[in-house]
Amino acid sequence: MAQTSTPDARLDRLRGPVAPRRHNARTIAALTGNPGCTRRAVLDGAGVDKMKVAEHIGFPGRFGQSSFAIVRGNVFEARLKANEGAALVGLLGVDVPKYLDLSGGPKASNEERYSRTLEALRDNPDTLLDHPMLRLEVAGRRVYLEPDLVAFQLDNRYHVVEIKSFPVIDEQADPGKVSAAATQAAVYVLALREALAEAGRDPETVSHHVLLVCPKDFSNQPVSSMIDVRRQLSVLRRQLSRMARIDQLLDTLPDGLTFDLEAGDDGEPARDPEALTADIEAVPARYAPDCLATCELSFFCRAEARTSTAVLGRSVREELGGIEDVQTVLALAHGTIEPTPDQAEAAVLLQAAYRLRAELVP
Numbered sequence: 001m002a003q004t005s006t007p008d009a010r011l012d013r014l015r016g017p018v019a020p021r022r023h024n025a026r027t028i029a030a031l032t033g034n035p036g037c038t039r040r041a042v043l044d045g046a047g048v049d050k051m052k053v054a055e056h057i058g059f060p061g062r063f064g065q066s067s068f069a070i071v072r073g074n075v076f077e078a079r080l081k082a083n084e085g086a087a088l089v090g091l092l093g094v095d096v097p098k099y100l101d102l103s104g105g106p107k108a109s110n111e112e113r114y115s116r117t118l119e120a121l122r123d124n125p126d127t128l129l130d131h132p133m134l135r136l137e138v139a140g141r142r143v144y145l146e147p148d149l150v151a152f153q154l155d156n157r158y159h160v161v162e163i164k165s166f167p168v169i170d171e172q173a174d175p176g177k178v179s180a181a182a183t184q185a186a187v188y189v190l191a192l193r194e195a196l197a198e199a200g201r202d203p204e205t206v207s208h209h210v211l212l213v214c215p216k217d218f219s220n221q222p223v224s225s226m227i228d229v230r231r232q233l234s235v236l237r238r239q240l241s242r243m244a245r246i247d248q249l250l251d252t253l254p255d256g257l258t259f260d261l262e263a264g265d266d267g268e269p270a271r272d273p274e275a276l277t278a279d280i281e282a283v284p285a286r287y288a289p290d291c292l293a294t295c296e297l298s299f300f301c302r303a304e305a306r307t308s309t310a311v312l313g314r315s316v317r318e319e320l321g322g323i324e325d326v327q328t329v330l331a332l333a334h335g336t337i338e339p340t341p342d343q344a345e346a347a348v349l350l351q352a353a354y355r356l357r358a359e360l361v362p
Helices: 007-015 025-033 038-045 050-056 067-092 110-123 175-198 230-242 246-251 273-281 289-293 298-304 314-319 326-334 341-360
Strands: 098-101 127-130 134-138 141-145 149-154 157-163 209-215 222-228
Touching (some): 025 134, 025 175, 025 230, 050 273, 067 149, 067 222, 110 127, 110 134, 110 141, 134 175, 141 175, 289 298
Parallel strands (some): 157 209
Antiparallel strands (some): 127 149
């Protein structure tokens, strides 16, 4: 690919003449969960609709929230924020004298909203900030984020408020959903700390304790709890530092690559699915079973990696010492091929495992 244009211009060309999809805490959490996947980094960096790509190339799958869950979540959030966040202030248990909506209207740019957020952080410390705009550097590129809410005056520290629609039943919530919420909230905590530093305030006044608000039982009555996201913050920082810069990733891609999903006369993408598939395959992926819960293209990548040890999971792949092909693993276990020096240790373990299995399974 030519090096004369900026990374943003090159990403625009990859996406084609369609509006980009914006990053959010969910996509960043998923991206940092698999920082070695060039395919996801490039597609997310370009703002490509991966769900639509998966459908167009024949690998649709259920992913994300159902329409019912989205509607319920919107209703629940609106109820909490009604009357300048009266219900939420009651949950906080402290007096928050001001409520400030920073959404700025549909025509406000991300940068304008970010500037207003910095101003609010400087001038309105004792305020419930709704729809603040934050930003974070991901793979050398700034991405904008919008947390549910930011509250101040909880032990004289900022707290991110994460509003979720999954229920707390008999004081228990789904552990997997709570874990995912904590990871997403950690993204906002890190971004808020960076915003405070830019606003000339101490970033450590942002607490690592996040207020998680969910419906109680099967009602719309809110219930809150504090969750500690220090572990998620540590992982997030480490994974972000491991991610290659997007301009370096773009340099490795072939010329003429495009993920254009511009619609034809029938409203569906006009691009030939086979051509789109070929361009997707030209970008290296790093599939793992965990991807099934976090990436819209995971079914395609799983099919692509069906003969690879990647489908067996990260721990198995690491134990095999970099042997990438399942058939090679089986041949080494059976002793039908001579291992290379790099494969010798794994071959001994595989052959021992094969003999043990033969003894236990007639």
